[in-house]
Amino acid sequence: MTFVDSNGQPRTVEGEVGSTVMETARRNDIPEIAAECGGACACATCHVYVDEKWTEKVGKPSQMEEDMLDFAFDVKPNSRLCCQITVRPELDGLVVNTPAQQG
Template sequence: MVKVTFTLHDGTVREAEGEEGLTVMETAVRNDVPGIDADCGGACACATCHVYVDEAWTGKVGEPSPMEDSMLDFASERADNSRLSCQIRLSAALDGLKVAVPEFQG
């Protein structure tokens, strides 16, 4: 299991565990993390699973694909560390990953 820490816009911290191979979005949905709506079900066709990756983890998570980058243009309050959580696949290297849920999604 891979642990992911979600910080909600109000400062509440939620920890969740997901199996390797699942996405951060799937882990959030399965653990009822508020603010991760995932309207498209993980098809990279909306921006309702937008998160901010903690600066310490951006290198390990990597850059968004061109398709994800285009979809992030629809996210409110996009930042340099913005990612769609449906596009971050869990692996042992991401155990302990920290992300924040944007305020507008909360």
């Protein structure tokens, strides 16, 4: 998967099937992903924008995730908390962008 930072710099890393996009970001020291709650969907510090080519495959956020997104910075229709996106084979090549600021 590829993380594109707020300056437009891409960084491609391997994700482990069954882990989350947030766990992948932390294992690979992706900047701009704070993940303060460790993946409990209790903060909005792993906010990403899913590339529009991938939004359908990633799916929609749960109600709990939508509630947490209310605390995120500059929420857009393609906003997700990456702790709630599980890495699976059909997401091979996923592209997400990180906002300039978290939560």
